Amino acid sequence: xxxxxxxxxxxxxxxxxxxxxxxxxxxxxxxxxxxxxxxxxxxxxxxxxxxxxxxxxxxxxxxxxxxxxxxxxxxxxxxxxxxxxxxxxxxxxxxxxxxxxxxxxxxxxxxxxxxxxxxxxxxxxxxxxxxxxxxxxxxxxxxxxxxxxxxxxxxxxxxxxxxxxxxxxxxxxxxxxxxxxxxxxxxxxxxxxxxxxxxxxxxxxxxxxxxxxxxxxxxxxxxxxxxxxxxxxxxxxxxxxxxxxxxxxxxxxxxxxxxxxxxxxxxxxxxxxxxxxxxxxxxxxxxxxxxxxxxxxxxxxxxxxxxxxxxxxxxxxxxxxxxxxxxxxxxxxxxxxxxxxxxxxxxxxxxxxxxxxxxxxxxxxxxxxxxxxxxxxxxxxxxxxxxxxxxxxxxxxxxxxxxxxxxxxxxxxxxxxxxxxxxxxxxxxxxxxxxxxxxxxxxxxxxxxxxx
Amino acid sequence: xxxxxxxxxxxxxxxxxxxxxxxxxxxxxxxxxxxxxxxxxxxxxxxxxxxxxxxxxxxxxxxxxxxxxxxxxxxxxxxxxxxxxxxxxxxxxxxxxxxxxxxxxxxxxxxxxxxxxxxxxxxxxxxxxxxxxxxxxxxxxxxxxxxxxxxxxxxxxxxxxxxxxxxxxxxxxxxxxxxxxxxxxxxxxxxxxxxxxxxxxxxxxxxxxxxxxxxxxxxxxxxxxxxxxxxxxxxxxxxxxxxxxxxxxxxxxxxxxxxxxxxxxxxxxxxxxxxxxxxxxxxxxxxxxxxxxxxxxxxxxxxxxxxxxxxxxxxxxxxxxxxxxxxxxxxxxxxxxxxxxxxxxxxxxxxxxxxxxxxxxxxxxxxxxxxxxxxxxxxxxxxxxxxxxxxxxxxxxxxxxxxxxxxxxxxxxxxxxxxxxxxxxxxxxxxxxxxxxxxxxxxxxxxxxxxx
Numbered sequence: 001x002x003x004x005x006x007x008x009x010x011x012x013x014x015x016x017x018x019x020x021x022x023x024x025x026x027x028x029x030x031x032x033x034x035x036x037x038x039x040x041x042x043x044x045x046x047x048x049x050x051x052x053x054x055x056x057x058x059x060x061x062x063x064x065x066x067x068x069x070x071x072x073x074x075x076x077x078x079x080x081x082x083x084x085x086x087x088x089x090x091x092x093x094x095x096x097x098x099x100x101x102x103x104x105x106x107x108x109x110x111x112x113x114x115x116x117x118x119x120x121x122x123x124x125x126x127x128x129x130x131x132x133x134x135x136x137x138x139x140x141x142x143x144x145x146x147x148x149x150x151x152x153x154x155x156x157x158x159x160x161x162x163x164x165x166x167x168x169x170x171x172x173x174x175x176x177x178x179x180x181x182x183x184x185x186x187x188x189x190x191x192x193x194x195x196x197x198x199x200x201x202x203x204x205x206x207x208x209x210x211x212x213x214x215x216x217x218x219x220x221x222x223x224x225x226x227x228x229x230x231x232x233x234x235x236x237x238x239x240x241x242x243x244x245x246x247x248x249x250x251x252x253x254x255x256x257x258x259x260x261x262x263x264x265x266x267x268x269x270x271x272x273x274x275x276x277x278x279x280x281x282x283x284x285x286x287x288x289x290x291x292x293x294x295x296x297x298x299x300x301x302x303x304x305x306x307x308x309x310x311x312x313x314x315x316x317x318x319x320x321x322x323x324x325x326x327x328x329x330x331x332x333x334x335x336x337x338x339x340x341x342x343x344x345x346x347x348x349x350x351x352x353x354x355x356x357x358x359x360x361x362x363x364x365x366x367x368x369x370x371x372x373x374x375x376x377x378x379x380x381x382x383x384x385x386x387x388x389x390x391x392x393x394x395x396x397x398x399x400x401x402x403x404x405x406x407x408x409x410x411x412x413x414x415x416x417x418x419x420x421x422x423x424x425x426x427x428x429x430x431x432x433x434x435x436x437x438x439x440x441x442x443x444x445x446x447x448x449x450x451x452x
Numbered sequence: 453x454x455x456x457x458x459x460x461x462x463x464x465x466x467x468x469x470x471x472x473x474x475x476x477x478x479x480x481x482x483x484x485x486x487x488x489x490x491x492x493x494x495x496x497x498x499x500x501x502x503x504x505x506x507x508x509x510x511x512x513x514x515x516x517x518x519x520x521x522x523x524x525x526x527x528x529x530x531x532x533x534x535x536x537x538x539x540x541x542x543x544x545x546x547x548x549x550x551x552x553x554x555x556x557x558x559x560x561x562x563x564x565x566x567x568x569x570x571x572x573x574x575x576x577x578x579x580x581x582x583x584x585x586x587x588x589x590x591x592x593x594x595x596x597x598x599x600x601x602x603x604x605x606x607x608x609x610x611x612x613x614x615x616x617x618x619x620x621x622x623x624x625x626x627x628x629x630x631x632x633x634x635x636x637x638x639x640x641x642x643x644x645x646x647x648x649x650x651x652x653x654x655x656x657x658x659x660x661x662x663x664x665x666x667x668x669x670x671x672x673x674x675x676x677x678x679x680x681x682x683x684x685x686x687x688x689x690x691x692x693x694x695x696x697x698x699x700x701x702x703x704x705x706x707x708x709x710x711x712x713x714x715x716x717x718x719x720x721x722x723x724x725x726x727x728x729x730x731x732x733x734x735x736x737x738x739x740x741x742x743x744x745x746x747x748x749x750x751x752x753x754x755x756x757x758x759x760x761x762x763x764x765x766x767x768x769x770x771x772x773x774x775x776x777x778x779x780x781x782x783x784x785x786x787x788x789x790x791x792x793x794x795x796x797x798x799x800x801x802x803x804x805x806x807x808x809x810x811x812x813x814x815x816x817x818x819x820x821x822x823x824x825x826x827x828x829x830x831x832x833x834x835x836x837x838x839x840x841x842x843x844x845x846x847x848x849x850x851x852x853x854x855x856x857x858x859x860x861x862x863x864x865x866x867x868x869x870x871x872x873x874x875x876x877x878x879x880x881x882x883x884x885x886x887x888x889x890x891x892x893x894x895x896x897x898x899x900x901x902x903x904x
């Protein structure tokens with residue numbers, strides 16, 4: 001490892017160039033949710049491919065098909081960039097996943113700076129996509145570049161898989177991964193994802209994400225909306241029924257009341273408890289960030305456990321009822337509640353679907369309502385959990401220790417990164433999430449930044 | 453009354469002219485909710501005034517001020533037309549209230565005919581505003597005209613009060629009525645409103661309407677919307693709290709659970725029960741029209757009583773939660789439920805406001821949530837109830853009997869017609885609602901019609 005001081009010296013010397021590269025990438029408004037920005041997104045994929053090509057990588061722009069819009073229009077999905085550096089069969093092959101599309105951002109949303117003009121304020125680089133996920137992608141590319149510039153042999157073969165639809169659900173990526181299982185992925189040993197953040201100021205490795213089962217509960221009554229003055233008192237209102245069954249899902253103290261859900265959760269071991277106890281996490285800072293006076297739990301372990309390794313149920317809203325400002329005296333005829341349950345080991349979405357459906361029908365039956373209930377599960381994403389004893393995590397820990405001179409926290413994500421589970425299921429390989437962003441980077445929010 | 457046969461003959465002979473007058477009025481798209489149609493609405497008021505002026509009435513177009521739009525623009529309200537025919541102090545004075553603005557209508561909403569081109573199909577005259585309220589207004593005008601044409605002295609002095617903002621809340625009318633209390637209304641003895649419908653094929657007189665107390669219940673938690681994956685399980689969600697308190701408002705069988713509400717309702721007397729029992733009402737037809745298999749009550753008396761003379765509570769919707777089609781994994785930070793309670797004698801909106809506010813705060817307190825609840829009552833409209841033994845109702849019954857050769861049903865409206873209560877409170881005079889429209893006229897719906 002005698003080349004390491006040279007490498008870090010090189011990286012330090014080229015910091016301004018790296019920031020300039022990030023500035024160029026942030027300047028591209030590659031918002032995947034806004035179809036009017038699609039040309040920018042295509043340009044972003046081309047720029048990514050070109051950068052890797054100039055470094056001598058074996059680069060492909062993989063066509064992953066079309067996207068059908070709600071208005072019936074069909075437009076091209078941004079191509080996926082794959083690249084390969086080295087194909088020595090005696091070396092392991094690491095595949096780095098990342099994305100170069102971004103969430104929407106407008107200065108009038110409350111940005112202090114132009115979100116598409118990377119701005120350095122006290123060493124924090126503000127700009128949309130700075131942390132999620134353009135800088136982390138560039139960090140991996142620049143790492144390879146540094147080895148090349150110094151003529152140091154890469155210790156592993158490196159592959160890149162860079163997509164442009166992550167922020168809107170990675171449309172087309174699952175199919176592409178499955179299609180390339182025996183080709184691009186055939187020699188991949190490890191997969192690294194740097195699309196997540198630390199929990200605190202301490203570096204972290206992420207070894208799990210929660211899945212998500214998303215439900216629609218629709219109650220239909222009259223054939224059309226009714227005037228609440230003229231009909232109120234004579235009809236059994238779908239909205240009252242819906243509120244009634246929604247109120248049976250979760251207790252005020254956060255307990256999911258659907259039978260079978262809690263029983264399926266993997267037991268919380270003493271070792272795990274100990275590990276959670278050692279993780280650096282500032283409850284007061286967390287409360288302040290959210291802007292609330294009291295959390296669901298008052299101690300660190302319970303809080304982190306319910307964020308990462310216990311299921312939770314959120315009611316997102318109701319479609320079909322009156323939701324505008326002002327007043328309207330309507331009895332909505334058909335109302336659909338949207339709620340979701342975050343999945344953890346050892347829950348199984350297929351079982352959860354049945355548990356939720358059966359339970360809601362049983363509580364609805366007790367109301368003796370003539371209205372009709374329909375329960376559908378529209379997303380059933382499994383959780384992902386890696387073995388932290390695996391070589392990949394040992395390597396990750398060693399790398400963090402070398403750079404930061406401290407042990408990383410081993411953490412999970414409360415949210416869902418379905419691609420991790422897809423990689424695991426399709427390739428059977430080990431995955432590590434190695435966050436490069438800080439805990440306060442403001443992903444998806446105003447004033448997103450990446451610290452130097 | 454020897455002139456009556458002459459009068460009815462005259463009316464029959466002029467039916468086509470009356471329909472032509474209605475055709476001209478229906479052709480004016482006097483939609484008060486659409487400000488781009490405001491010039492048409494002004495034209496409609498001018499046409500109304502002109503018609504009354506040509507008949508020799510003492511007509512005024514009363515300026516009732518401006519309307520401030522949500523975008524800050526200020527536009528003129530349509531003037532109110534007042535007219536007077538006769539001022540003999542030895543006669544009683546009857547004031548007829550009506551409106552010539554209409555609800556929106558577009559052929560693509562599902563109209564079989566052009567809504568602004570009055571179309572006669574089998575004796576039903578289809579067109580927006582045909583029944584609500586242009587034909588009834590014209591009927592009263594044409595009645596006066598018939599007396600004039602035949603040179604018969606009007607048995608009473610007749611006044612007209614015709615407005616153009618009824619469909620959007622009679623903006624400006626309350627103030628105008630109060631301002632003219634000692635002038636236009638000083639000699640008014642009776643007020644007649646024909647802005648309602650029959651209950652069945654049998655003619656009806658309406659002697660009561662329900663009022664309405666409309667509430668906003670807002671629960672505020674985090675300072676901004678949160679991602680349900682990242683934060684779910686650690687925060688006490690405002691939406692769960694809101695569903696929890698909404699579920700305590702009304703039972704599945706329609707009982708309002710707020711203490712004090714039921715106790716305030718005027719007792720249902722045996723005489724009233726008997727009267728309800730005699731009213732013509734087709735439950736099967738009502739069910740079919742709504743498109744439901746089972747109503748809240750299965751017998752006529754309970755059904756009508758809960759439609760007219762008992763309070764009811766409807767939950768209209770929630771603002772601030774996710775209400776669009778599709779899925780979104782959001783924990784809404786601030787959610788506001790909209791619900792209303794229909795008011796009946798002897799409920800008092802001021803008392804109801806306190807009952808609802810105290811109750812919601814007490815059930816919310818039991819949840820021990822750190823979120824903040826705010827309850828506001830944005831509308832507090834009282835019910836209106838007339839004495840059916842009054843001369844006015846005797847006259848109404850006699851008139852119906854003469855024309856239709858049957859006794860009218862004495863009915864109420866479940867909805868709120870605030871102007872009735874305002875007339876009662878400001879003028880202290882008796883009001884009668886004398887519906888001219890049929891029970892199946894489709895007010896506010898597609899294919900509104902008025903039968904010949």
